[in-house]
Amino acid sequence: NAGVTQTPKFRVLKTGQSMTLLCAQDMNHEYMYWYRQDPGMGLRLIHYSVGEGTTAKGEVPDGYNVSRLKKQNFLLGLESAAPSQTSVYFCASTLLAPHSTDTQYFGPGTRLTVL
């Protein structure tokens, strides 16, 4: 049981390049989330998914796209990277069940630098 894993751990991009971040969970969770963490800003929700085949915008969705083709995977795409997207990205997942406590399980993060 690996929990929530993220690939890659580090990445450096040039402005305008594209990339995809992969999040995988093996806990059969319905909800998955992508956050970005910046100093002094806490964690801000980018996009989330309430189940396979669904996605929704969070607090800061501009410049990002997501897909949830399989229940266990949630992909975050940057089509044309900008320096403002330099951040640490975290994926999280939650079990959707009656009386759920909303506990989110986080991955280890991806540190992205856009030059």
Added chain:
Amino acid sequence: QQQVKQSPQSLIVQKGGISIINCAYENTAFDYFPWYQQFPGKGPALLIAIRPDVSEKKEGRFTISFNKSAKQFSLHIMDSQPGDSATYFCAASPNDYKLSFGAGTTVTVRA
């Protein structure tokens, strides 16, 4: 703007001392208030959580105090240890499985 305001930004405490972190919110629909702990290079992990039907919850050396009328809640770390040195985030949710996080507090415990 952030829906949950957290203070202080950082604090330093001596080993054995008490660390106190405060959070405030405006959205009365929030009904779940977790605290997450994050060590450098790691993802956040749930530390302790409370619902508004209780005013206090204690787990070991960690206590959440909740004041519904003031829309404030706080984390107390008793007998602080060097291993408690981390960044702590408060959060709140209106039970739609989305969390709003505070900006974080970096706690340093000096031996």
